[in-house]
Amino acid sequence: MIATRARRRLEDLLGDRIRFDVPMSRHTSLCVGGPADALATPAGRDELAELLAACASLGIPHRVLGGGFNTLVRDEGLDGVVIRLQHFGRLEARPGAMLRAEAGVSHNRVAKFCVANGFAGLEFGAGIPGTVGGWLAMNAGIPAREVADTVREVEVMSPTGAHLRRIPRASLRFRYRSLTGLAPGSVFLSGLFAVRLDEPESVRKEIERHLLRRAETQPLHAPSCGSVFKNPPGAFAGRLIEEAGLKGSRIGGAEISKIHANFIVNRGGATASDVLGLIERAREAVSRRTGIQLETEVAIVGRTR
Ligand SMILES: Cc1cc2nc3c(=O)[nH]c(=O)nc-3n(C[C@H](O)[C@H](O)[C@H](O)COP(=O)(O)OP(=O)(O)OC[C@H]3O[C@@H](n4cnc5c(N)ncnc54)[C@H](O)[C@@H]3O)c2cc1C
Structure with a gap:
Protein backbone atom coordinates (compact mmCIF):
# COMPACT_ATOMS: atom_id res chain seq x y z
CA MET A 1 0.00 0.00 0.00
CA LEU A 85 9.23 1.98 -20.43
CA GLN A 86 6.80 2.09 -23.31
CA HIS A 87 7.79 5.71 -24.08
CA PHE A 88 11.41 4.55 -24.55
CA GLY A 89 10.96 3.46 -28.15
CA ARG A 90 13.86 4.87 -30.13
CA LEU A 91 15.44 2.48 -32.63
CA GLU A 92 18.22 3.56 -34.98
CA ALA A 93 21.08 2.34 -37.13
CA ARG A 94 24.50 3.50 -35.94
CA PRO A 95 27.73 3.77 -37.90
CA GLY A 96 29.84 0.60 -38.19
CA ALA A 97 26.97 -1.90 -38.56
CA MET A 98 25.39 -1.21 -35.20
CA LEU A 99 21.85 -0.88 -34.00
CA ARG A 100 20.82 1.08 -30.92
CA ALA A 101 17.46 0.23 -29.36
CA GLU A 102 15.85 1.79 -26.33
CA ALA A 103 14.53 -0.51 -23.63
CA GLY A 104 10.86 -0.26 -24.57
CA VAL A 105 11.34 -1.40 -28.19
CA SER A 106 9.56 -4.69 -28.85
CA HIS A 107 11.08 -7.82 -30.37
CA ASN A 108 8.75 -7.36 -33.36
CA ARG A 109 10.04 -3.89 -34.11
CA VAL A 110 13.66 -5.05 -33.91
CA ALA A 111 12.89 -7.88 -36.35
CA LYS A 112 11.14 -5.57 -38.85
CA PHE A 113 13.94 -2.99 -38.58
CA CYS A 114 16.58 -5.67 -39.23
CA VAL A 115 14.75 -6.87 -42.35
CA ALA A 116 14.27 -3.31 -43.65
CA ASN A 117 17.96 -2.47 -43.15
CA GLY A 118 19.46 -5.84 -44.08
CA PHE A 119 20.88 -6.32 -40.55
CA ALA A 120 21.77 -9.93 -39.79
CA GLY A 121 22.71 -11.44 -36.42
CA LEU A 122 19.62 -10.73 -34.33
CA GLU A 123 17.21 -13.07 -36.12
CA PHE A 124 17.25 -15.47 -33.17
CA GLY A 125 15.43 -12.82 -31.12
CA ALA A 126 12.46 -12.58 -33.48
CA GLY A 127 10.54 -15.28 -31.61
CA ILE A 128 11.63 -14.23 -28.12
CA PRO A 129 8.71 -12.01 -27.12
CA GLY A 130 9.36 -8.95 -25.01
CA THR A 131 11.27 -5.72 -24.99
CA VAL A 132 14.93 -4.85 -25.41
CA GLY A 133 15.07 -4.13 -21.64
CA GLY A 134 13.82 -7.66 -20.92
CA TRP A 135 16.24 -9.15 -23.44
CA LEU A 136 19.16 -7.46 -21.70
CA ALA A 137 18.07 -8.31 -18.15
CA MET A 138 17.46 -11.95 -19.10
CA ASN A 139 20.31 -12.37 -21.57
CA ALA A 140 17.58 -13.85 -23.74
CA GLY A 141 18.55 -16.44 -26.30
CA ILE A 142 18.44 -19.87 -27.80
CA PRO A 143 21.05 -22.62 -27.41
CA ALA A 144 23.00 -21.33 -30.44
CA ARG A 145 23.04 -17.62 -29.67
CA GLU A 146 22.12 -15.14 -26.96
CA VAL A 147 21.98 -11.41 -26.39
CA ALA A 148 25.47 -11.41 -24.82
CA ASP A 149 26.91 -12.47 -28.22
CA THR A 150 25.72 -9.34 -29.94
CA VAL A 151 25.60 -6.53 -27.32
CA ARG A 152 28.41 -3.96 -27.44
CA GLU A 153 27.19 -1.51 -24.80
CA VAL A 154 24.30 -1.00 -22.38
CA GLU A 155 23.01 2.28 -21.02
CA VAL A 156 21.95 2.03 -17.37
CA MET A 157 20.26 4.40 -14.92
CA SER A 158 21.17 3.91 -11.27
CA PRO A 159 18.41 2.77 -8.86
CA THR A 160 17.87 6.27 -7.45
CA GLY A 161 17.96 7.96 -10.86
CA ALA A 162 21.11 9.93 -9.92
CA HIS A 163 23.51 8.48 -12.52
CA LEU A 164 23.45 7.42 -16.13
CA ARG A 165 26.23 5.14 -17.33
CA ARG A 166 27.26 3.56 -20.61
CA ILE A 167 28.76 0.19 -19.78
CA PRO A 168 30.87 -1.50 -22.47
CA ARG A 169 30.39 -5.21 -23.21
CA ALA A 170 33.70 -6.14 -21.55
CA SER A 171 32.42 -4.88 -18.19
CA LEU A 172 29.03 -6.62 -18.40
CA ARG A 173 28.65 -9.94 -16.59
CA PHE A 174 26.20 -11.89 -18.69
CA ARG A 175 25.29 -15.36 -17.40
CA TYR A 176 22.87 -17.99 -18.64
CA ARG A 177 19.57 -16.06 -18.72
CA SER A 178 20.78 -13.22 -16.52
CA LEU A 179 22.91 -10.11 -16.39
CA THR A 180 24.55 -9.83 -12.98
CA GLY A 181 26.77 -7.40 -11.14
CA LEU A 182 24.60 -4.26 -11.33
CA ALA A 183 22.96 -2.65 -8.31
CA PRO A 184 19.45 -4.09 -7.73
CA GLY A 185 16.87 -1.66 -9.11
CA SER A 186 19.13 -0.44 -11.95
CA VAL A 187 17.19 0.36 -15.11
CA PHE A 188 18.43 -0.55 -18.58
CA LEU A 189 17.69 2.31 -20.93
CA SER A 190 19.12 1.05 -24.20
CA GLY A 191 21.40 -1.47 -25.82
CA LEU A 192 23.89 -1.12 -28.67
CA PHE A 193 24.00 -4.28 -30.79
CA ALA A 194 26.52 -5.34 -33.44
CA VAL A 195 24.99 -6.67 -36.67
CA ARG A 196 26.24 -7.85 -40.09
CA LEU A 197 25.13 -6.33 -43.37
CA ASP A 198 23.21 -8.79 -45.52
CA GLU A 199 20.40 -8.96 -48.07
CA PRO A 200 17.03 -8.02 -46.51
CA GLU A 201 15.51 -11.12 -48.10
CA SER A 202 17.95 -13.50 -46.41
CA VAL A 203 17.41 -11.77 -43.04
CA ARG A 204 13.64 -12.19 -43.53
CA LYS A 205 14.06 -15.88 -44.40
CA GLU A 206 16.22 -16.54 -41.36
CA ILE A 207 13.64 -14.86 -39.10
CA GLU A 208 10.89 -16.99 -40.65
CA ARG A 209 12.95 -20.12 -40.09
CA HIS A 210 13.19 -19.31 -36.36
CA LEU A 211 9.48 -18.47 -36.10
CA LEU A 212 8.47 -21.66 -37.93
CA ARG A 213 10.58 -23.82 -35.67
CA ARG A 214 8.90 -22.29 -32.62
CA ALA A 215 5.43 -22.76 -34.09
CA GLU A 216 6.25 -26.46 -34.54
CA THR A 217 7.66 -27.07 -31.06
CA GLN A 218 6.01 -24.59 -28.66
CA PRO A 219 2.43 -24.06 -27.44
CA LEU A 220 2.03 -20.58 -28.89
CA HIS A 221 -1.78 -20.69 -28.90
CA ALA A 222 -2.20 -20.31 -25.11
CA PRO A 223 -0.89 -17.77 -22.57
CA SER A 224 2.48 -18.79 -21.11
CA CYS A 225 5.81 -17.31 -20.00
CA GLY A 226 7.97 -19.43 -22.29
CA SER A 227 10.39 -21.79 -20.57
CA VAL A 228 9.60 -21.97 -16.86
CA PHE A 229 12.91 -23.58 -15.84
CA LYS A 230 16.51 -23.03 -16.91
CA ASN A 231 18.12 -25.99 -18.58
CA PRO A 232 20.46 -27.65 -16.05
CA PRO A 233 24.01 -28.29 -17.28
CA GLY A 234 24.00 -31.08 -19.88
CA ALA A 235 20.23 -31.61 -19.81
CA PHE A 236 16.95 -30.09 -20.97
CA ALA A 237 14.37 -29.15 -18.32
CA GLY A 238 11.50 -29.97 -20.69
CA ARG A 239 12.78 -33.49 -21.27
CA LEU A 240 13.27 -34.11 -17.53
CA ILE A 241 9.71 -32.99 -16.80
CA GLU A 242 8.36 -35.09 -19.67
CA GLU A 243 10.29 -38.15 -18.41
CA ALA A 244 8.75 -37.58 -14.98
CA GLY A 245 5.38 -38.14 -16.67
CA LEU A 246 4.04 -34.64 -16.12
CA LYS A 247 3.01 -33.55 -19.62
CA GLY A 248 -0.65 -32.49 -19.41
CA SER A 249 -0.58 -32.37 -15.58
CA ARG A 250 -3.05 -29.74 -14.30
CA ILE A 251 -3.81 -27.63 -11.27
CA GLY A 252 -6.91 -25.45 -11.67
CA GLY A 253 -6.61 -23.59 -14.95
CA ALA A 254 -2.86 -24.17 -15.35
CA GLU A 255 -1.39 -27.06 -17.33
CA ILE A 256 2.09 -28.40 -18.08
CA SER A 257 1.95 -28.18 -21.86
CA LYS A 258 1.43 -31.39 -23.79
CA ILE A 259 3.51 -29.88 -26.61
CA HIS A 260 6.55 -28.73 -24.60
CA ALA A 261 6.87 -29.79 -20.94
CA ASN A 262 8.95 -26.75 -19.93
CA PHE A 263 5.95 -24.51 -20.72
CA ILE A 264 3.06 -24.00 -18.31
CA VAL A 265 0.00 -22.69 -20.13
CA ASN A 266 -3.06 -20.89 -18.81
CA ARG A 267 -6.01 -22.89 -20.10
CA GLY A 268 -8.40 -20.23 -18.80
CA GLY A 269 -9.01 -18.90 -15.32
CA ALA A 270 -5.64 -20.00 -13.92
CA THR A 271 -4.30 -18.25 -10.83
CA ALA A 272 -0.67 -17.63 -9.96
CA SER A 273 -1.07 -20.23 -7.17
CA ASP A 274 -2.09 -22.83 -9.79
CA VAL A 275 1.06 -22.07 -11.79
CA LEU A 276 3.26 -22.07 -8.67
CA GLY A 277 1.73 -25.40 -7.66
CA LEU A 278 2.73 -26.93 -10.98
CA ILE A 279 6.22 -25.45 -10.68
CA GLU A 280 6.63 -27.19 -7.31
CA ARG A 281 5.15 -30.44 -8.66
CA ALA A 282 7.62 -30.48 -11.56
CA ARG A 283 10.56 -29.56 -9.33
CA GLU A 284 9.77 -32.30 -6.82
CA ALA A 285 9.13 -34.99 -9.44
CA VAL A 286 12.38 -34.25 -11.29
CA SER A 287 14.38 -34.07 -8.06
CA ARG A 288 12.94 -37.38 -6.83
CA ARG A 289 13.69 -39.10 -10.15
CA THR A 290 17.11 -37.64 -11.00
CA GLY A 291 18.41 -35.67 -8.03
CA ILE A 292 18.52 -32.56 -10.25
CA GLN A 293 17.18 -29.36 -8.66
CA LEU A 294 15.48 -27.33 -11.38
CA GLU A 295 15.94 -23.58 -11.14
CA THR A 296 13.24 -21.24 -12.45
CA GLU A 297 13.96 -18.99 -15.43
CA VAL A 298 10.72 -17.04 -15.01
CA ALA A 299 10.99 -14.09 -12.61
CA ILE A 300 8.59 -14.85 -9.73
CA VAL A 301 7.64 -11.65 -7.94
CA GLY A 302 5.10 -10.30 -5.48
CA ARG A 303 3.91 -10.49 -1.92
CA THR A 304 4.16 -13.80 -0.12
CA ARG A 305 1.81 -13.07 2.77
C1 LIG B 1 6.12 -18.11 -26.07
C2 LIG B 1 7.39 -17.64 -25.40
C3 LIG B 1 8.62 -18.08 -25.87
C4 LIG B 1 9.81 -17.67 -25.25
N1 LIG B 1 11.00 -18.11 -25.74
C5 LIG B 1 12.16 -17.69 -25.17
C6 LIG B 1 13.44 -18.11 -25.70
O1 LIG B 1 13.54 -18.86 -26.66
N2 LIG B 1 14.55 -17.64 -25.07
C7 LIG B 1 14.50 -16.80 -24.00
O2 LIG B 1 15.57 -16.40 -23.50
N3 LIG B 1 13.32 -16.40 -23.49
C8 LIG B 1 12.15 -16.81 -24.05
N4 LIG B 1 10.94 -16.41 -23.53
C9 LIG B 1 10.91 -15.55 -22.32
C10 LIG B 1 10.87 -14.04 -22.64
O3 LIG B 1 10.42 -13.83 -23.94
C11 LIG B 1 12.26 -13.42 -22.47
O4 LIG B 1 12.76 -13.62 -21.16
C12 LIG B 1 12.24 -11.90 -22.74
O5 LIG B 1 13.54 -11.40 -22.68
C13 LIG B 1 11.35 -11.18 -21.74
O6 LIG B 1 11.27 -9.83 -22.08
P1 LIG B 1 10.21 -8.90 -21.37
O7 LIG B 1 10.43 -7.50 -21.83
O8 LIG B 1 8.83 -9.44 -21.56
O9 LIG B 1 10.66 -9.05 -19.86
P2 LIG B 1 9.78 -9.01 -18.52
O10 LIG B 1 9.10 -10.32 -18.31
O11 LIG B 1 8.91 -7.81 -18.50
O12 LIG B 1 10.94 -8.85 -17.45
C14 LIG B 1 11.85 -9.89 -17.23
C15 LIG B 1 12.89 -9.42 -16.21
O13 LIG B 1 13.64 -8.37 -16.78
C16 LIG B 1 13.58 -7.20 -15.96
N5 LIG B 1 13.57 -6.02 -16.85
C17 LIG B 1 12.79 -5.83 -17.95
N6 LIG B 1 13.08 -4.65 -18.53
C18 LIG B 1 14.05 -4.07 -17.77
C19 LIG B 1 14.76 -2.83 -17.84
N7 LIG B 1 14.54 -1.94 -18.80
N8 LIG B 1 15.67 -2.57 -16.87
C20 LIG B 1 15.91 -3.47 -15.87
N9 LIG B 1 15.28 -4.66 -15.76
C21 LIG B 1 14.36 -4.96 -16.70
C22 LIG B 1 12.30 -7.35 -15.16
O14 LIG B 1 12.35 -6.63 -13.96
C23 LIG B 1 12.26 -8.86 -14.94
O15 LIG B 1 13.06 -9.23 -13.85
C24 LIG B 1 9.74 -16.80 -24.12
C25 LIG B 1 8.49 -16.37 -23.66
C26 LIG B 1 7.33 -16.77 -24.28
C27 LIG B 1 6.00 -16.29 -23.76
Whole structure:
Protein backbone atom coordinates (compact mmCIF):
# COMPACT_ATOMS: atom_id res chain seq x y z
CA MET A 1 0.00 0.00 0.00
CA ILE A 2 1.26 3.46 -0.85
CA ALA A 3 0.33 6.04 1.79
CA THR A 4 -1.94 8.91 0.68
CA ARG A 5 0.76 11.61 0.87
CA ALA A 6 3.22 9.54 -1.12
CA ARG A 7 0.50 8.81 -3.64
CA ARG A 8 -0.16 12.53 -4.11
CA ARG A 9 3.53 13.22 -4.62
CA LEU A 10 3.73 10.54 -7.32
CA GLU A 11 0.56 11.90 -8.97
CA ASP A 12 2.00 15.44 -8.93
CA LEU A 13 5.08 14.08 -10.68
CA LEU A 14 3.50 11.85 -13.33
CA GLY A 15 -0.11 13.01 -13.72
CA ASP A 16 -2.09 10.42 -15.66
CA ARG A 17 1.10 8.43 -16.35
CA ILE A 18 0.67 6.74 -12.99
CA ARG A 19 -2.27 4.53 -11.98
CA PHE A 20 -2.90 2.73 -8.72
CA ASP A 21 -3.98 -0.83 -7.86
CA VAL A 22 -3.43 -2.17 -11.36
CA PRO A 23 -4.02 -5.91 -11.96
CA MET A 24 -0.80 -7.47 -13.23
CA SER A 25 -2.77 -10.22 -14.98
CA ARG A 26 -3.35 -7.61 -17.71
CA HIS A 27 0.35 -6.85 -18.08
CA THR A 28 1.97 -10.29 -18.03
CA SER A 29 1.78 -12.97 -20.70
CA LEU A 30 0.59 -15.71 -18.31
CA CYS A 31 -2.45 -13.50 -17.55
CA VAL A 32 -2.29 -14.23 -13.81
CA GLY A 33 -1.32 -12.20 -10.75
CA GLY A 34 -2.76 -9.67 -8.31
CA PRO A 35 -2.53 -5.86 -8.40
CA ALA A 36 0.59 -3.72 -8.22
CA ASP A 37 0.31 -0.76 -5.87
CA ALA A 38 1.07 1.48 -8.84
CA LEU A 39 1.98 1.29 -12.51
CA ALA A 40 4.00 4.18 -13.96
CA THR A 41 4.90 4.94 -17.56
CA PRO A 42 7.38 7.84 -17.40
CA ALA A 43 7.43 10.09 -20.47
CA GLY A 44 11.22 10.11 -20.80
CA ARG A 45 14.57 9.97 -19.06
CA ASP A 46 14.14 13.06 -16.88
CA GLU A 47 10.79 11.89 -15.61
CA LEU A 48 12.16 8.39 -14.99
CA ALA A 49 15.03 9.86 -12.96
CA GLU A 50 12.57 11.97 -10.95
CA LEU A 51 10.34 8.95 -10.34
CA LEU A 52 13.27 6.81 -9.14
CA ALA A 53 14.44 9.62 -6.84
CA ALA A 54 10.92 10.04 -5.44
CA CYS A 55 10.59 6.28 -4.83
CA ALA A 56 13.96 6.28 -3.04
CA SER A 57 13.09 9.25 -0.83
CA LEU A 58 9.61 7.89 -0.02
CA GLY A 59 10.96 4.39 0.68
CA ILE A 60 8.78 2.84 -2.05
CA PRO A 61 10.23 -0.14 -3.92
CA HIS A 62 10.20 -0.14 -7.73
CA ARG A 63 10.54 -2.80 -10.41
CA VAL A 64 10.74 -2.47 -14.18
CA LEU A 65 8.40 -4.55 -16.28
CA GLY A 66 9.15 -4.99 -19.98
CA GLY A 67 6.60 -6.93 -21.98
CA GLY A 68 5.86 -9.21 -19.00
CA PHE A 69 6.70 -12.32 -21.05
CA ASN A 70 8.97 -13.76 -18.40
CA THR A 71 7.32 -12.54 -15.22
CA LEU A 72 4.98 -14.36 -12.85
CA VAL A 73 3.27 -12.10 -10.32
CA ARG A 74 1.82 -13.82 -7.24
CA ASP A 75 -1.93 -13.56 -6.57
CA GLU A 76 -1.25 -11.35 -3.53
CA GLY A 77 0.02 -8.60 -5.85
CA LEU A 78 3.12 -6.43 -5.81
CA ASP A 79 4.40 -3.81 -3.40
CA GLY A 80 5.50 -0.48 -4.80
CA VAL A 81 5.70 0.99 -8.29
CA VAL A 82 5.94 -1.08 -11.44
CA ILE A 83 7.63 0.97 -14.16
CA ARG A 84 6.98 0.38 -17.84
CA LEU A 85 9.23 1.98 -20.43
CA GLN A 86 6.80 2.09 -23.31
CA HIS A 87 7.79 5.71 -24.08
CA PHE A 88 11.41 4.55 -24.55
CA GLY A 89 10.96 3.46 -28.15
CA ARG A 90 13.86 4.87 -30.13
CA LEU A 91 15.44 2.48 -32.63
CA GLU A 92 18.22 3.56 -34.98
CA ALA A 93 21.08 2.34 -37.13
CA ARG A 94 24.50 3.50 -35.94
CA PRO A 95 27.73 3.77 -37.90
CA GLY A 96 29.84 0.60 -38.19
CA ALA A 97 26.97 -1.90 -38.56
CA MET A 98 25.39 -1.21 -35.20
CA LEU A 99 21.85 -0.88 -34.00
CA ARG A 100 20.82 1.08 -30.92
CA ALA A 101 17.46 0.23 -29.36
CA GLU A 102 15.85 1.79 -26.33
CA ALA A 103 14.53 -0.51 -23.63
CA GLY A 104 10.86 -0.26 -24.57
CA VAL A 105 11.34 -1.40 -28.19
CA SER A 106 9.56 -4.69 -28.85
CA HIS A 107 11.08 -7.82 -30.37
CA ASN A 108 8.75 -7.36 -33.36
CA ARG A 109 10.04 -3.89 -34.11
CA VAL A 110 13.66 -5.05 -33.91
CA ALA A 111 12.89 -7.88 -36.35
CA LYS A 112 11.14 -5.57 -38.85
CA PHE A 113 13.94 -2.99 -38.58
CA CYS A 114 16.58 -5.67 -39.23
CA VAL A 115 14.75 -6.87 -42.35
CA ALA A 116 14.27 -3.31 -43.65
CA ASN A 117 17.96 -2.47 -43.15
CA GLY A 118 19.46 -5.84 -44.08
CA PHE A 119 20.88 -6.32 -40.55
CA ALA A 120 21.77 -9.93 -39.79
CA GLY A 121 22.71 -11.44 -36.42
CA LEU A 122 19.62 -10.73 -34.33
CA GLU A 123 17.21 -13.07 -36.12
CA PHE A 124 17.25 -15.47 -33.17
CA GLY A 125 15.43 -12.82 -31.12
CA ALA A 126 12.46 -12.58 -33.48
CA GLY A 127 10.54 -15.28 -31.61
CA ILE A 128 11.63 -14.23 -28.12
CA PRO A 129 8.71 -12.01 -27.12
CA GLY A 130 9.36 -8.95 -25.01
CA THR A 131 11.27 -5.72 -24.99
CA VAL A 132 14.93 -4.85 -25.41
CA GLY A 133 15.07 -4.13 -21.64
CA GLY A 134 13.82 -7.66 -20.92
CA TRP A 135 16.24 -9.15 -23.44
CA LEU A 136 19.16 -7.46 -21.70
CA ALA A 137 18.07 -8.31 -18.15
CA MET A 138 17.46 -11.95 -19.10
CA ASN A 139 20.31 -12.37 -21.57
CA ALA A 140 17.58 -13.85 -23.74
CA GLY A 141 18.55 -16.44 -26.30
CA ILE A 142 18.44 -19.87 -27.80
CA PRO A 143 21.05 -22.62 -27.41
CA ALA A 144 23.00 -21.33 -30.44
CA ARG A 145 23.04 -17.62 -29.67
CA GLU A 146 22.12 -15.14 -26.96
CA VAL A 147 21.98 -11.41 -26.39
CA ALA A 148 25.47 -11.41 -24.82
CA ASP A 149 26.91 -12.47 -28.22
CA THR A 150 25.72 -9.34 -29.94
CA VAL A 151 25.60 -6.53 -27.32
CA ARG A 152 28.41 -3.96 -27.44
CA GLU A 153 27.19 -1.51 -24.80
CA VAL A 154 24.30 -1.00 -22.38
CA GLU A 155 23.01 2.28 -21.02
CA VAL A 156 21.95 2.03 -17.37
CA MET A 157 20.26 4.40 -14.92
CA SER A 158 21.17 3.91 -11.27
CA PRO A 159 18.41 2.77 -8.86
CA THR A 160 17.87 6.27 -7.45
CA GLY A 161 17.96 7.96 -10.86
CA ALA A 162 21.11 9.93 -9.92
CA HIS A 163 23.51 8.48 -12.52
CA LEU A 164 23.45 7.42 -16.13
CA ARG A 165 26.23 5.14 -17.33
CA ARG A 166 27.26 3.56 -20.61
CA ILE A 167 28.76 0.19 -19.78
CA PRO A 168 30.87 -1.50 -22.47
CA ARG A 169 30.39 -5.21 -23.21
CA ALA A 170 33.70 -6.14 -21.55
CA SER A 171 32.42 -4.88 -18.19
CA LEU A 172 29.03 -6.62 -18.40
CA ARG A 173 28.65 -9.94 -16.59
CA PHE A 174 26.20 -11.89 -18.69
CA ARG A 175 25.29 -15.36 -17.40
CA TYR A 176 22.87 -17.99 -18.64
CA ARG A 177 19.57 -16.06 -18.72
CA SER A 178 20.78 -13.22 -16.52
CA LEU A 179 22.91 -10.11 -16.39
CA THR A 180 24.55 -9.83 -12.98
CA GLY A 181 26.77 -7.40 -11.14
CA LEU A 182 24.60 -4.26 -11.33
CA ALA A 183 22.96 -2.65 -8.31
CA PRO A 184 19.45 -4.09 -7.73
CA GLY A 185 16.87 -1.66 -9.11
CA SER A 186 19.13 -0.44 -11.95
CA VAL A 187 17.19 0.36 -15.11
CA PHE A 188 18.43 -0.55 -18.58
CA LEU A 189 17.69 2.31 -20.93
CA SER A 190 19.12 1.05 -24.20
CA GLY A 191 21.40 -1.47 -25.82
CA LEU A 192 23.89 -1.12 -28.67
CA PHE A 193 24.00 -4.28 -30.79
CA ALA A 194 26.52 -5.34 -33.44
CA VAL A 195 24.99 -6.67 -36.67
CA ARG A 196 26.24 -7.85 -40.09
CA LEU A 197 25.13 -6.33 -43.37
CA ASP A 198 23.21 -8.79 -45.52
CA GLU A 199 20.40 -8.96 -48.07
CA PRO A 200 17.03 -8.02 -46.51
CA GLU A 201 15.51 -11.12 -48.10
CA SER A 202 17.95 -13.50 -46.41
CA VAL A 203 17.41 -11.77 -43.04
CA ARG A 204 13.64 -12.19 -43.53
CA LYS A 205 14.06 -15.88 -44.40
CA GLU A 206 16.22 -16.54 -41.36
CA ILE A 207 13.64 -14.86 -39.10
CA GLU A 208 10.89 -16.99 -40.65
CA ARG A 209 12.95 -20.12 -40.09
CA HIS A 210 13.19 -19.31 -36.36
CA LEU A 211 9.48 -18.47 -36.10
CA LEU A 212 8.47 -21.66 -37.93
CA ARG A 213 10.58 -23.82 -35.67
CA ARG A 214 8.90 -22.29 -32.62
CA ALA A 215 5.43 -22.76 -34.09
CA GLU A 216 6.25 -26.46 -34.54
CA THR A 217 7.66 -27.07 -31.06
CA GLN A 218 6.01 -24.59 -28.66
CA PRO A 219 2.43 -24.06 -27.44
CA LEU A 220 2.03 -20.58 -28.89
CA HIS A 221 -1.78 -20.69 -28.90
CA ALA A 222 -2.20 -20.31 -25.11
CA PRO A 223 -0.89 -17.77 -22.57
CA SER A 224 2.48 -18.79 -21.11
CA CYS A 225 5.81 -17.31 -20.00
CA GLY A 226 7.97 -19.43 -22.29
CA SER A 227 10.39 -21.79 -20.57
CA VAL A 228 9.60 -21.97 -16.86
CA PHE A 229 12.91 -23.58 -15.84
CA LYS A 230 16.51 -23.03 -16.91
CA ASN A 231 18.12 -25.99 -18.58
CA PRO A 232 20.46 -27.65 -16.05
CA PRO A 233 24.01 -28.29 -17.28
CA GLY A 234 24.00 -31.08 -19.88
CA ALA A 235 20.23 -31.61 -19.81
CA PHE A 236 16.95 -30.09 -20.97
CA ALA A 237 14.37 -29.15 -18.32
CA GLY A 238 11.50 -29.97 -20.69
CA ARG A 239 12.78 -33.49 -21.27
CA LEU A 240 13.27 -34.11 -17.53
CA ILE A 241 9.71 -32.99 -16.80
CA GLU A 242 8.36 -35.09 -19.67
CA GLU A 243 10.29 -38.15 -18.41
CA ALA A 244 8.75 -37.58 -14.98
CA GLY A 245 5.38 -38.14 -16.67
CA LEU A 246 4.04 -34.64 -16.12
CA LYS A 247 3.01 -33.55 -19.62
CA GLY A 248 -0.65 -32.49 -19.41
CA SER A 249 -0.58 -32.37 -15.58
CA ARG A 250 -3.05 -29.74 -14.30
CA ILE A 251 -3.81 -27.63 -11.27
CA GLY A 252 -6.91 -25.45 -11.67
CA GLY A 253 -6.61 -23.59 -14.95
CA ALA A 254 -2.86 -24.17 -15.35
CA GLU A 255 -1.39 -27.06 -17.33
CA ILE A 256 2.09 -28.40 -18.08
CA SER A 257 1.95 -28.18 -21.86
CA LYS A 258 1.43 -31.39 -23.79
CA ILE A 259 3.51 -29.88 -26.61
CA HIS A 260 6.55 -28.73 -24.60
CA ALA A 261 6.87 -29.79 -20.94
CA ASN A 262 8.95 -26.75 -19.93
CA PHE A 263 5.95 -24.51 -20.72
CA ILE A 264 3.06 -24.00 -18.31
CA VAL A 265 0.00 -22.69 -20.13
CA ASN A 266 -3.06 -20.89 -18.81
CA ARG A 267 -6.01 -22.89 -20.10
CA GLY A 268 -8.40 -20.23 -18.80
CA GLY A 269 -9.01 -18.90 -15.32
CA ALA A 270 -5.64 -20.00 -13.92
CA THR A 271 -4.30 -18.25 -10.83
CA ALA A 272 -0.67 -17.63 -9.96
CA SER A 273 -1.07 -20.23 -7.17
CA ASP A 274 -2.09 -22.83 -9.79
CA VAL A 275 1.06 -22.07 -11.79
CA LEU A 276 3.26 -22.07 -8.67
CA GLY A 277 1.73 -25.40 -7.66
CA LEU A 278 2.73 -26.93 -10.98
CA ILE A 279 6.22 -25.45 -10.68
CA GLU A 280 6.63 -27.19 -7.31
CA ARG A 281 5.15 -30.44 -8.66
CA ALA A 282 7.62 -30.48 -11.56
CA ARG A 283 10.56 -29.56 -9.33
CA GLU A 284 9.77 -32.30 -6.82
CA ALA A 285 9.13 -34.99 -9.44
CA VAL A 286 12.38 -34.25 -11.29
CA SER A 287 14.38 -34.07 -8.06
CA ARG A 288 12.94 -37.38 -6.83
CA ARG A 289 13.69 -39.10 -10.15
CA THR A 290 17.11 -37.64 -11.00
CA GLY A 291 18.41 -35.67 -8.03
CA ILE A 292 18.52 -32.56 -10.25
CA GLN A 293 17.18 -29.36 -8.66
CA LEU A 294 15.48 -27.33 -11.38
CA GLU A 295 15.94 -23.58 -11.14
CA THR A 296 13.24 -21.24 -12.45
CA GLU A 297 13.96 -18.99 -15.43
CA VAL A 298 10.72 -17.04 -15.01
CA ALA A 299 10.99 -14.09 -12.61
CA ILE A 300 8.59 -14.85 -9.73
CA VAL A 301 7.64 -11.65 -7.94
CA GLY A 302 5.10 -10.30 -5.48
CA ARG A 303 3.91 -10.49 -1.92
CA THR A 304 4.16 -13.80 -0.12
CA ARG A 305 1.81 -13.07 2.77
C1 LIG B 1 6.12 -18.11 -26.07
C2 LIG B 1 7.39 -17.64 -25.40
C3 LIG B 1 8.62 -18.08 -25.87
C4 LIG B 1 9.81 -17.67 -25.25
N1 LIG B 1 11.00 -18.11 -25.74
C5 LIG B 1 12.16 -17.69 -25.17
C6 LIG B 1 13.44 -18.11 -25.70
O1 LIG B 1 13.54 -18.86 -26.66
N2 LIG B 1 14.55 -17.64 -25.07
C7 LIG B 1 14.50 -16.80 -24.00
O2 LIG B 1 15.57 -16.40 -23.50
N3 LIG B 1 13.32 -16.40 -23.49
C8 LIG B 1 12.15 -16.81 -24.05
N4 LIG B 1 10.94 -16.41 -23.53
C9 LIG B 1 10.91 -15.55 -22.32
C10 LIG B 1 10.87 -14.04 -22.64
O3 LIG B 1 10.42 -13.83 -23.94
C11 LIG B 1 12.26 -13.42 -22.47
O4 LIG B 1 12.76 -13.62 -21.16
C12 LIG B 1 12.24 -11.90 -22.74
O5 LIG B 1 13.54 -11.40 -22.68
C13 LIG B 1 11.35 -11.18 -21.74
O6 LIG B 1 11.27 -9.83 -22.08
P1 LIG B 1 10.21 -8.90 -21.37
O7 LIG B 1 10.43 -7.50 -21.83
O8 LIG B 1 8.83 -9.44 -21.56
O9 LIG B 1 10.66 -9.05 -19.86
P2 LIG B 1 9.78 -9.01 -18.52
O10 LIG B 1 9.10 -10.32 -18.31
O11 LIG B 1 8.91 -7.81 -18.50
O12 LIG B 1 10.94 -8.85 -17.45
C14 LIG B 1 11.85 -9.89 -17.23
C15 LIG B 1 12.89 -9.42 -16.21
O13 LIG B 1 13.64 -8.37 -16.78
C16 LIG B 1 13.58 -7.20 -15.96
N5 LIG B 1 13.57 -6.02 -16.85
C17 LIG B 1 12.79 -5.83 -17.95
N6 LIG B 1 13.08 -4.65 -18.53
C18 LIG B 1 14.05 -4.07 -17.77
C19 LIG B 1 14.76 -2.83 -17.84
N7 LIG B 1 14.54 -1.94 -18.80
N8 LIG B 1 15.67 -2.57 -16.87
C20 LIG B 1 15.91 -3.47 -15.87
N9 LIG B 1 15.28 -4.66 -15.76
C21 LIG B 1 14.36 -4.96 -16.70
C22 LIG B 1 12.30 -7.35 -15.16
O14 LIG B 1 12.35 -6.63 -13.96
C23 LIG B 1 12.26 -8.86 -14.94
O15 LIG B 1 13.06 -9.23 -13.85
C24 LIG B 1 9.74 -16.80 -24.12
C25 LIG B 1 8.49 -16.37 -23.66
C26 LIG B 1 7.33 -16.77 -24.28
C27 LIG B 1 6.00 -16.29 -23.76
